[in-house]
Each structure stands twice: as structure tokens, then as C-alpha cells.
Amino acid sequence: MSSMNEERDKNLVKRALRGDKKAFEMIVSHYQQPLLNYIGRMVGEREMALDFTQEVFIKAYASLRSFEPRYKFSTWLYKIASNLVIDHWRKKKIPTLSMSEPLSEDSVGLTLDLPDEKPSVVRKFELSELRKRIEWAMEQIPTTLRELFIWRHVNGLSYEEMAEIKNLPVGTVKNRVYQAKEMIRQLLEAKT
Amino acid sequence: MSCLRVSDIYAYLEGDLPPVQRGTIEKHLGSCPRCREAVEERKLFSAAASGLPDLDVPPDFTERVMAKIVPVRRRLPVWLIAFAGGLASLSLLLGIVVIYGNKSGLALLGTLNHTFWGYAKNAAVFMAKVATLLSFAGKALSALTQALNRGLGFLAALISPGGQIFIMTLSLVLLGALFYVLGKKFRMGEKT
Numbered sequence: 001m002s003s004m005n006e007e008r009d010k011n012l013v014k015r016a017l018r019g020d021k022k023a024f025e026m027i028v029s030h031y032q033q034p035l036l037n038y039i040g041r042m043v044g045e046r047e048m049a050l051d052f053t054q055e056v057f058i059k060a061y062a063s064l065r066s067f068e069p070r071y072k073f074s075t076w077l078y079k080i081a082s083n084l085v086i087d088h089w090r091k092k093k094i095p096t097l098s099m100s101e102p103l104s105e106d107s108v109g110l111t112l113d114l115p116d117e118k119p120s121v122v123r124k125f126e127l128s129e130l131r132k133r134i135e136w137a138m139e140q141i142p143t144t145l146r147e148l149f150i151w152r153h154v155n156g157l158s159y160e161e162m163a164e165i166k167n168l169p170v171g172t173v174k175n176r177v178y179q180a181k182e183m184i185r186q187l188l189e190a191k192t
Numbered sequence: 193m194s195c196l197r198v199s200d201i202y203a204y205l206e207g208d209l210p211p212v213q214r215g216t217i218e219k220h221l222g223s224c225p226r227c228r229e230a231v232e233e234r235k236l237f238s239a240a241a242s243g244l245p246d247l248d249v250p251p252d253f254t255e256r257v258m259a260k261i262v263p264v265r266r267r268l269p270v271w272l273i274a275f276a277g278g279l280a281s282l283s284l285l286l287g288i289v290v291i292y293g294n295k296s297g298l299a300l301l302g303t304l305n306h307t308f309w310g311y312a313k314n315a316a317v318f319m320a321k322v323a324t325l326l327s328f329a330g331k332a333l334s335a336l337t338q339a340l341n342r343g344l345g346f347l348a349a350l351i352s353p354g355g356q357i358f359i360m361t362l363s364l365v366l367l368g369a370l371f372y373v374l375g376k377k378f379r380m381g382e383k384t
Contacts, residue, residue, distance in 0.1 A: 019263065028254045033246055040247040050250070057257045065349075120229070122236040130240045153241040178202040185237050 009073035017064055024064075028057050031074070035081055037154050041138060042085045042147060052088070056081045072161065079165045082147065089143055121189045130188075137187040141180055148173060149180035196220065196227045201234050270345045274337070276360040277344050283366035314375035 009030075015023035035056055040049035059080050060067075067076055122130060138146055151157040151165075159177070163170045196204075196217060203209050204217050221228050250256075348356065 021258065021261065021263065024261065025254060025258050028257050032249050032253055032257070036247050036249055037244075046247070049247070050253070054253075054257050054260065058260055061261050120233045120236070122233055122240060127240060127243075131244055134241050135244065149241075153238070154244050156242075174203070174206070174208065175199070178199050181202060181234070181238065181241070182198055184241070185234065188237075 005074070006072055010069050013064060013067060013069070013073060016061070024061055027060075027073075031077055032057075034155050035077065038078070038147075038150050039081055039085060041135070041150050041154065042143070043088060044139065048088075052081070052084055056084060059084070071164070075157075075161050075164050078151070078155075078157070078161075082165060085147070121185065121192055124192060133188050133191065134184060137184040137191075140187055141183045145176055145180035145183065148176050149184070152177050195224060196230065198230075198234075201227075201231050205231065205235055205238060270341060270348060272360070273348045273356060274341045274344045276356075276363045277340070278337075279367050280359065280363035283363060283370045311372065311375060315371045318371060318374060 009027065012023045012027050016027065032053060036049060036053045039052045039056070040046065043049050043052060056077065060077055063080075067073065125133065138149060141149070148162060148166075151162050152159075157165075159170050159173050162168075162177075163173045166173065200209075200217065204214065209217065221231060351359070
């Protein structure tokens with residue numbers, strides 16, 4: 001399915017490069033939802049998220065010739081979106097954690113020798129309530145961890161895709177996703 | 193084995209562990225209710241996190257994006273650029289021959305009294321001769337043409353479409369002038 005989407009995207013890009021606007025319209029139609037899901041949760045404000053999503057497509061279209069078909073179009077698109085979001089954080093002077101900077105494992109409890117014995121936080125709430133709380137907790141964790149968590153759990157990207165977007169080893173990305181999950185879970189526990 | 197590390201739990205749930213380690217963990221889970229509960233907790237958490245709802249995309253979002261898209265500038269085909277470039281080079285070369293061929297400007301102007309049909313006939317004869325020559329030289333030039341093609345392709349990426357059209361127009365003008373001058377100079381197909 002994924003390779004079918006890849007082929008479809010590459011054909012649409014070819015057509016768009018020949019001046020076929022309808023082809024690019026199809027690309028927008030395919031990716032507007034996943035990109036808004038990602039950007040919306042990264043910037044927090046709906047109108048700004050819509051503007052950013054729009055800008056991702058405009059930038060993608062303007063630099064379509066620089067897209068190399070040996071890469072996945074979707075990861076290229078997420079890379080543009082990620083750079084836009086990082087620029088936004090920098091302009092707003094929101095502290096961001098460098099992806100190459102190692103995180104202390106203790107800070108997110110990944111080195112706990114024993115799993116805690118607290119009652120299950122996920123069983124305490126109805127699923128919809130739990131998801132609302134996860135959305136809240138997501139906003140509390142460092143932006144770079146949040147980004148990977150969203151890509152993994154909201155956008156369903158593979159670790160390899162995320163590693164390609166962030167230009168990091170797959171193992172580092174996996175570890176960061178585990179840390180993000182555990183941080184969110186701990187925040188949920190602390191709030192109840 | 194001792195109780196599981198949290199990172200091991202996530203790696204186990206993601207199916208990221210080698211079979212031997214996975215087997216060891218499963219054996220431990222069979223005898224440790226605390227770790228079993230910890231695994232179950234994170235499994236439920238991951239499932240809840242993976243079902244976060246989509247953010248609402250406005251129904252006219254695609255249209256809004258497309259309204260802001262500036263059409264891709266279409267490139268002229270590489271073969272056309274190569275052809276025009278080849279003609280321009282040829283024109284330039286032969287122009288130099290004519291200039292250094294002891295023919296004054298006034299003498300060249302004197303050729304203007306030719307009739308159009310006479311000119312066309314001369315041009316056709318000349319073209320036939322050139323075509324014959326080119327057919328012999330074709331094989332030898334193919335490697336050179338390919339290299340030129342690649343080079344011009346690269347140049348085409350740097351030159352705007354307006355510039356490309358200007359170069360082609362200039363080439364055609366030079367070619368026309370060349371035929372005219374050669375027709376007079378060599379008097380091809382005419383009695384002197």
C-alpha cells in the first residue's frame with residue numbers, strides 16, 4: 001500500500017512539473033489532513049496551523065524540481081513542515097531540544113529497574129477522556145519529543161521514515177519515541 | 193531475570209527485540225505479575241495514543257491552497273535548447289568565416305537584390321548539402337552531442353524561459369543571415 005502511494009505521489013509530482021495543476025491539487029488533497037494533524041498539534045493554534053499547512057504546500061510546489069524521486073515524497077513534505085515549525089519555535093523563542101543532544105534517560109524514567117505499582121492510569125478513564133488527557137500531556141513535553149510522538153502515533157510514520165526526515169539514526173529516533181511515551185504516561189499519572 | 197526496564201517494555205511491544213531476548217522477556221512475564229501489568233498498561237496507552245482524532249480541515253482548504261499556487265515555469269525541452277544552441281554555435285563559426293573571407297559590408301548589402309525564391313532555392317540546396325554532410329558526421333558527433341545536451345540541460349536550469357526564447361530567436365536570425373551571406377558568397381545552384 002505504501003509503495004503504491006509512493007508510485008502515485010511520484011506520478012503526481014511528474015505531472016505537476018509538466019504544469020498539471022490538477023495533479024498538485026490531488027497531492028494537497030491527500031496530505032492536507034495528515035499535515036494539519038501534525039502541525040496543529042505542534043503549534044497549538046488552529047488558524048496558525050492552517051496557515052502553516054498552506055505554506056508547506058506552497059513551499060513544496062515552489063521547490064518541486066528539487067524533489068529527488070529516490071526519496072519518499074511524504075517524508076520530503078514532512079521535512080518542509082518540520083523546518084517551518086522549527087522556524088516558528090525559534091521566532092517565538094520557544095526552547096527546543098537539539099535532536100543530536102542526548103537526553104538523560106533518568107529524566108523520563110526509562111532506567112527504572114522496576115515498573116511502578118501505581119494503579120493503571122489508562123484504565124481509570126473512558127477512552128475519549130484518556131485521549132483528551134493525552135492531547136493535554138503532549139503539549140507539556142519538549143517539542144522535539146512531541147514531534148516524534150505525533151509522527152509515530154498520529155501520522156503513523158515508520159521509525160525509518162522519521163529517521164530520514166530528521167537525519168538521525170533509527171535507534172535514536174526509537175529511543176526518543178519511547179521517552180516521549182513514558183513522559184506523557186507519567187504526566188497522566190501525576191495529574192490523576 | 194530481573195524485572196523489565198521501561199525501554200525494554202516499549203521495545204518488546206514494538207516487536208523490536210531479537211527472538212532470544214523476546215523469549216527471555218516472555219518467560220519473565222509469565223512469572224511476574226507486576227511486569228505483566230506494566231506491559232499491559234503501556235500497551236493500552238499506545239493503543240489510545242494511536243487513535244487520536246483528526247483535526248478539522250475546512251472544506252475549501254484545497255481550493256484556498258491552489259489559489260495561492262504560482263504555476264510552475266515550464267522548461268523548454270532540452271533537445272530544443274540543444275538544437276538552438278547548436279545552430280547558434282554553427283552560425284557564429286560560419287559568421288567568422290564570412291567576416292574573414294574578404295567580403296566587405298557593402299558587398300554583403302549588395303546581395304539584397306536577390307529574389308525571395310532565388311534565396312529559398314539556394315537555402316534548400318545548401319540545406320541538402322548540409323544534411324548529407326551531417327549524416328556522415330552523425331556517428332562521430334553523437335558522443336559530443338550527448339555531452340552538449342547534458343551541458344545545455346544544466347544551462348537551461350539556470351536560464352529563465354525569457355532568456356531561452358531570446359537565445360533561440362537570436363540563433364534563428366543568425367542562421368537566416370548566414371544562409372543569405374553564404375548564398376551570395378558561394379552562389380550555390382546558380383550560374384555565375
